[in-house]
Amino acid sequence: MLKYEILINPKWLKKLDNDIWNDELVPAVLKIGEDRFSIKIAYRGNVIRDKKKKSYRIVFQKPYKVNGAHEIHLNAEFSDVSLSRNKLSLDFFDRIGVISPHSQHVLLYINGYSKGIYLEIESFDQYLLEKRKLPDGAIIYATNNRANFSLITKKKEIKKRLDQGYTLKYGDKEDIIDIKNFIAMINALNNQDFEKEIPHVLDVEKYFRWVAGAVCVQNYDGFIHNYALYKNGKTGLYEITPWDYDGTWGRNLHGRKLDYDYVPLTGFNTLSARLFHFKHFRKQYKEILTSILENDFNLDVQKPIINELFDSLKPHMSLDPFISSNAETLEQEKRVYFNFIKKRSSYLKEELDLFV
Template sequence: MVKKTIKYPGLLFLVLLIVSCDFIADPPAVENYNLPVYSIEISEENYGLLKKNAYSNLKVSARLNINGEEHKIKIRHQGFSSRGNFKKNFRIIYEEGSDPFFEGSEVILNSQAIDPSMLKSFLAIEIFKRTDLITFEVQPVAFYINDAYEGLYYLIEPIDEDFFVRRNIKTSELYKAYNGFAFFNYKDLPDVRKGYEKKFPEDENYHTLEKLIAATSYDGPDFPEKLEKIFDVDKFLQYWAVTVLICNWDGIIHNFCLRRDAFSNKFEIVPWDLDRTFVWDDYRTAFPGDNYLVRKLMNYPKYRKIYKARFERLLEEVFNASVLFPKIDSMKTVIREAYNNDRWLNANGYDIDRESENIKMFIEKRIGYIKNQLENFN
């Protein structure tokens, strides 16, 4: 009997070691960076489908782990112009249960990819909260897909039917401005469906919205009376004052919502998607605002008086260094670690301290500009 010998015992040991490591090695650690963790587990097949369909709303199955709690979900891409960004936006649809932060069946994971400070949406919402307008909530999170850190994201509460139910706000209809054509007159928008998408109820009846655009387009001597029967003009002027202050140029003909109240039957404006803000704009948000309806309202002394009062109150109570700078510094502390480990932000050389200082300089400059404009505005 011939005894067989192993020529390369060291190689056998190495092979056995490698094989055994597949069973004993710990998975990569998921760092929370002092934030809630939203960690997606998705099969290779579904992940491939998701990546290939960045420009569609195809939903695929996955699992979402939130600080140890697992949820069955569907996930799809989210957004309009943002779908070509390196950091994608996603919509999460819970198949059972609800989101622990916002209690809804759907939430948005937004990369804020056009905001190198990762502070603008948060800050804009803080300002809008000091008005009478309805606002959505945001929460910074550390986002992972298959244990790979995708970066610092914001969890955003969608504005949908459940949004108003949670707040006990009776709403008959909701429309979202989209496509860059959300004008307030029939000359620029002969078909309201080109600029507004009906979110609920899910039907093709745009009659009440058409009545609103007809009222804003009307040029008779009783224009204010006709408009105020169907539209909350005061809240519109609140929205517009903040929009001009923060240079929310994307929220003029694109990103806002219109809800119709179930009791008054009046429409009111609701802010949405606030990352394109705090960057100087001499066109759309130049005082008093480049908008058909704003320009028309400014022909009436009572609306000019209301508009000016809105700016004066905002400057005194909200839009100033003593209120906003501590909010910037506080949120900067909260997100700093997740920000510093975000590979997209690192690759582009962004620095949270420099970016936050840019916002502070914008605020100070904008205050001076608006005060100067108000001096001769009566």
């Protein structure tokens, strides 16, 4: 496991701690092996900022890019005793053909003090597109649960703006207009026009792969939050990518167990509801999910993946001062994961038989 050392002037560290909700970046140095990089750093996330083990946003300064990335995130994974749900989920999406940030576990030290095991995650931005040799295109983050593809919020309130819940990560003002038009189209077109127009705006096949991924790992928030939209510059179609998937594999974001049938077969948001109105779209989704259950989301495939990841973490658990997890904890959590996969996959297969 790589060791990351951050060296930061105590006054800047104090500035971060004085206002944990401030997103302002402060200067520091990141050392990886013999390499030293000038960076800027800030706390990131929402719930995690109140925890004793915090997550960080790192933006490279000199050099401007490292391994093709200008920005990375170091996630504490504090509410996950296995430190693994996020990585397993992002890797799963990558496996089933959804653009997904890559990740790796690292040991983090700040000014000589161990901060424990962190998950380094790629930032989904223009540099990721460049690194993956994907066409340039706008990237829009779904930054809160108003990003539900609807005109109405989760609390049944009418939205003040069509782009509520979304933040432009990369692009220009025209891209905000485009997302507003997309939301308007989803909600305003009659069925006939929607069926005709949606394939010209959305990569439906890739969208269904994303829905299927979120359905399999059962991310309750994933359908209205924790994703980014990418407008492929070559096709002109929206694609979608996952983000912050710690509330998965049988647990919620706080680490509490969820029943294996907590999330329905189709997930839930306005866009999916409109697509599933049409028989040919339901057939397409059924074929995608059936293939994923057969080839990707089952114990034969996932068990060795989980075993390998957990075995890589075991020797380092004692180095994390903020967690009480150990090798036995991981073995216990394995059983939670395996039981979830077995029951969840069986449940989804039964539901698919009724999905016509």
